Amino acid sequence: MHRLSALLILGVGLLTACKGNMEYDISEGYNKDITLFQEEIAVPIGSIGPLTIKETLGGLDKLKDFAGGLLANYLYEGEDGTILLRSSGDIFKINVYELRDQLGESNANDYSWNAGDQRCQLFGLGSILTMLGLNSVEQQLIISGTNPLDTRLPMHCQVQIVCKNKDFEETYSQLLEDLSNYNFKYNYSGELVSVMLPSDVSDRISSIELKQLTYDFPANLLSRLYSTTGELFLDVSYEYINGIAVGENFKQSIPVNAIHGLNVPLSQFNLHKCELSVEVENTLPMAVTISDLSVLKPKTSEDEKDEVDENIKITSGITIPGGSLEKPSTVTLHLALEALSGCIPDIEGIGMKVSLAGEQGLGFVPLSVHQGLYVKSSSAKVSGGITIPRN
Amino acid sequence: MSVGLSLSVLTAGAQTFQEGFFLDGYRLGYRYNPAIQNENAFLSVGQFESLSKSNVGAASFYYPTTDGVVTWLHSSIPAGQFLRTLPEESRTSGQINYSLFSHGWRRDKNYHTIEAGLRVVYGNSVPKEAYELLKIGSTKSPYDLSGLEVEGNAVVELAYGYSRRISDILSLGFRAKLLVGVEALQMQASQLTVTMNEEVLSAEIQADMDLTSRWSKIRSDEYGNLNFGDISKKDKWKYPPGAGLAVDLGILLTPVEGLTLSASVTDLGGLLWYYGNAGQATTTISFEGFEDLSVDELKNNGIVKQLVQMGTDYLGNVKMASVEKRVLFKQIPVNLNLGAKYALPFYRPLSIGATGYWNGFGTYGYAEGRVALAWNPFDWLGLTANVGGGTYGGVYGYALHACFKKFRLTFGMNNGFGGHMPYTNKALKPCKKQISVGLTYDL
Numbered sequence: 001m002h003r004l005s006a007l008l009i010l011g012v013g014l015l016t017a018c019k020g021n022m023e024y025d026i027s028e029g030y031n032k033d034i035t036l037f038q039e040e041i042a043v044p045i046g047s048i049g050p051l052t053i054k055e056t057l058g059g060l061d062k063l064k065d066f067a068g069g070l071l072a073n074y075l076y077e078g079e080d081g082t083i084l085l086r087s088s089g090d091i092f093k094i095n096v097y098e099l100r101d102q103l104g105e106s107n108a109n110d111y112s113w114n115a116g117d118q119r120c121q122l123f124g125l126g127s128i129l130t131m132l133g134l135n136s137v138e139q140q141l142i143i144s145g146t147n148p149l150d151t152r153l154p155m156h157c158q159v160q161i162v163c164k165n166k167d168f169e170e171t172y173s174q175l176l177e178d179l180s181n182y183n184f185k186y187n188y189s190g191e192l193v194s195v196m197l198p199s200d201v202s203d204r205i206s207s208i209e210l211k212q213l214t215y216d217f218p219a220n221l222l223s224r225l226y227s228t229t230g231e232l233f234l235d236v237s238y239e240y241i242n243g244i245a246v247g248e249n250f251k252q253s254i255p256v257n258a259i260h261g262l263n264v265p266l267s268q269f270n271l272h273k274c275e276l277s278v279e280v281e282n283t284l285p286m287a288v289t290i291s292d293l294s295v296l297k298p299k300t301s302e303d304e305k306d307e308v309d310e311n312i313k314i315t316s317g318i319t320i321p322g323g324s325l326e327k328p329s330t331v332t333l334h335l336a337l338e339a340l341s342g343c344i345p346d347i348e349g350i351g352m353k354v355s356l357a358g359e360q361g362l363g364f365v366p367l368s369v370h371q372g373l374y375v376k377s378s379s380a381k382v383s384g385g386i387t388i389p390r391n
Numbered sequence: 392m393s394v395g396l397s398l399s400v401l402t403a404g405a406q407t408f409q410e411g412f413f414l415d416g417y418r419l420g421y422r423y424n425p426a427i428q429n430e431n432a433f434l435s436v437g438q439f440e441s442l443s444k445s446n447v448g449a450a451s452f453y454y455p456t457t458d459g460v461v462t463w464l465h466s467s468i469p470a471g472q473f474l475r476t477l478p479e480e481s482r483t484s485g486q487i488n489y490s491l492f493s494h495g496w497r498r499d500k501n502y503h504t505i506e507a508g509l510r511v512v513y514g515n516s517v518p519k520e521a522y523e524l525l526k527i528g529s530t531k532s533p534y535d536l537s538g539l540e541v542e543g544n545a546v547v548e549l550a551y552g553y554s555r556r557i558s559d560i561l562s563l564g565f566r567a568k569l570l571v572g573v574e575a576l577q578m579q580a581s582q583l584t585v586t587m588n589e590e591v592l593s594a595e596i597q598a599d600m601d602l603t604s605r606w607s608k609i610r611s612d613e614y615g616n617l618n619f620g621d622i623s624k625k626d627k628w629k630y631p632p633g634a635g636l637a638v639d640l641g642i643l644l645t646p647v648e649g650l651t652l653s654a655s656v657t658d659l660g661g662l663l664w665y666y667g668n669a670g671q672a673t674t675t676i677s678f679e680g681f682e683d684l685s686v687d688e689l690k691n692n693g694i695v696k697q698l699v700q701m702g703t704d705y706l707g708n709v710k711m712a713s714v715e716k717r718v719l720f721k722q723i724p725v726n727l728n729l730g731a732k733y734a735l736p737f738y739r740p741l742s743i744g745a746t747g748y749w750n751g752f753g754t755y756g757y758a759e760g761r762v763a764l765a766w767n768p769f770d771w772l773g774l775t776a777n778v779g780g781g782t783y784g785g786v787y788g789y790a791l792h793a794c795f796k797k798f799r800l801t802f803g804m805n806n807g808f809g810g811h812m813p814y815t816n817k818a819l820k821p822c823k824k825q826i827s828v829g830l831t832y833d834l
Contacts (some may be wrong), residue, residue, distance in 0.1 A: 020811050020813030020814065021810040021812065021813065021819060022813055023455040024449070024453055024455060024810075024812040024819065025460070025813045025814070026453065026812065026815075029459075030453070030459055031456075031459050031460065031461040033461070033464075034465070035465065035466035036464065036525055037529065038466065038526055038528065039527045039528050039530045040528045041528040041529050042588050043529075043587070043589070043592060044589055044590055044591060044592065044678065044679055045680050045681065045684075046679070046680025046681030046683075048681075048685075049684075049685075277589060378680070379589035379590070379680070381589065385466055
């Protein structure tokens with residue numbers, strides 16, 4: 001009996017001592033929230049892009065939408081990707097039958113016929129370009145002609161090219177002698193002369209004039225037609241090709257105020273501050289400025305107005321200087337997103353203003369579909385920890 | 392086949408039930424000091440001992456707050472507060488000893504013992520920088536996680552002990568143990584450097600894996616890498632994968648009546664393990680960012696998905712090359728035990744004493760010293776309690792011995808101060824913990 005009592009007392013004492021520190025009781029569960037990297041975590045992201053006009057904006061189609069109207073019809077992409085404006089038209093054109101009527105009896109013999117001064121006006125595109133703050137570069141004018149006869153046809157004229165600025169003031173004039181004594185080949189239709197305007201000429205050609213256009217016709221013009229069913233016109237036409245350049249006075253705002261539908265689910269990670277460091281290479285000949293950046297509150301309906309989330313502080317503005325394909329500009333940007341209180345929520349939309357401006361000191365750089373932005377390297381740094389979602 | 396020496400993280404002490412030294416009726420004292428003799432023969436069937444040692448407590452990983460208990464990774468726990476509680480290497484080890492059978496008998500001045508038992512040992516080592524990496528992040532990069540290790544083994548022990556009373560005051564004894572290895576696993580990162588910054592995420596890895604397993608063989612793929620999905624089974628095996636010897640030595644002095652001095656060294660020895668499945672991974676994983684990500688890839692959480700996929704791909708590329716089988720000699724952590732007890736002359740059932748203990752090898756050691764009080768009023772009852780200090784802080788222990796019709800039950804526990812988590816075995820502070828339960832029968 002004594003033995004049993006002694007053992008019982010000891011047993012109770014031992015059990016009591018086994019109870020444990022109740023502050024650490026996890027028998028009914030405990031908080032399993034995990035936040036890693038409480039000071040900061042930095043990771044490389046890598047390179048993004050290139051984000052060229054061709055690959056990101058879908059090439060010229062989008063650019064045409066942006067340009068709109070008359071300009072869209074003349075935009076096209078050159079072999080090397082240069083964005084070009086191309087227009088063409090007739091300077092002089094006459095049907096051989098109509099010509100015969102004009103010549104009348106004179107054509108019984110060889111006859112020099114003076115058609116006088118023939119001029120065509122090129123305008124509209126120049127104004128549009130000027131309005132957009134763009135300039136013409138690498139301007140090429142190709143004069144072509146057609147000789148429907150079966151014999152050589154001498155042609156004489158001077159070609160006057162005149163360029164005017166937006167105020168319609170003549171800024172450049174060139175007189176070409178190439179056609180002063182030109183001998184058309186028989187049954188020929190093609191290029192007669194091609195000229196590149198000097199590189200310092202930025203205004204577009206406003207008129208092309210054939211001064212004192214004269215043809216030395218053979219007698220009985222119609223009997224010398226190469227074919228009666230083929231070409232029946234005698235003409236001189238032009239093709240005008242120029243590149244589009246951004247000059248230092250270029251300034252445009254892109255009509256983008258907000259981007260919605262981003263759906264970046266950041267709230268689950270309980271982030272306080274994120275920083276992005278990006279090294280950007282820009283081959284666009286214009287400085288890109290993104291300003292008034294803000295995080296927008298999620299909208300409950302389509303009609304609702306955009307509302308800025310004042311609790312989220314974002315880098316106020318960034319500017320990427322312009323460059324060119326030969327000499328891209330490189331800049332390192334630091335973007336920061338921080339919650340003033342609490343955590344960064346899910347980001348549904350971002351508000352911003354985007355403006356473009358000609359880069360100072362670059363001169364006139366032709367636009368190309370291969371130009372764009374390239375993120376050479378990027379990294380992210382998150383301060384304050386990342387909470388791992390339980391699911 | 393390569394042969395080498397391996398140091399172990401397993402520093403759990405083997406059979407150091409110091410409390411038994413103070414219990415007059417305890418029959419298994421020869422494990423503490425092979426010079427200790429019983430007056431009678433005995434038989435023991437079923438002796439269980441559990442030891443655990445950790446230089447980091449649960450209070451480093453769990454924190455009570457007003458919102459309940461949170462873990463060390465909770466955002467409310469500052470990194471400094473958590474990291475201050477950690478040693479440079481967090482080492483946890485455990486051992487379970489089960490004595491299947493032991494028998495002791497006297498022949499004049501000599502006392503003989505034989506014993507068969509099973510010992511299972513496990514342990515791990517985690518460098519502090521592993522926790523720093525997860526808690527702090529890339530601020531302190533690069534991180535050196537070398538020394539990350541997991542180890543375990545199971546050993547059958549067959550022992551013969553002999554003690555001789557040299558004189559009235561001196562007894563000497565020894566125990567020779569034949570160790571038969573059943574299974575062993577060791578995984579160690581001899582080099583693991585993790586770099587995390589804005590330019591690169593990288594890990595330089597050199598890791599070894601050794602698994603004995605006479606029952607199965609991990610096959611290699613066509614590139615010579617271990618294929619953990621292709622394991623062949625063997626129907627029978629001839630030899631155990633490990634074998635070794637260990638010896639205990641002890642001396643017991645009773646210079647004056649009532650005073651007993653004890654000194655012993657136990658587990659001097661080691662095992663030779665044959666690791667039939669051995670692998671080594673030597674690789675550098677490096678990520679310097681994606682190359683030319685497109686806009687489509689960025690949309691709809693694209694970067695996160697890309698990072699996850701990249702992580703999976705990289706980890707899949709960490710292959711363990713099959714290396715030639717390894718034979719490694721593993722030293723067993725040795726124990727040094729010192730003890731002194733004095734039965735008070737005015738009341739012999741009451742005695743006071745002290746013990747000293749050291750376990751381990753090299754720089755990985757554990758030491759403690761205790762003062763004890765024992766009360767053995769009857770042959771059928773004995774109690775002892777002790778308190779002291781050790782490498783991890785304050786320690787205490789107690790044991791009870793009770794006898795009923797020649798059956799002797801012994802229960803003992805020693806632990807560190809600091810408390811434990813309710814309803815679990817987790818000590819809040821670093822400590823060495825031992826529980827011993829056994830039943831013997833006097834013949």
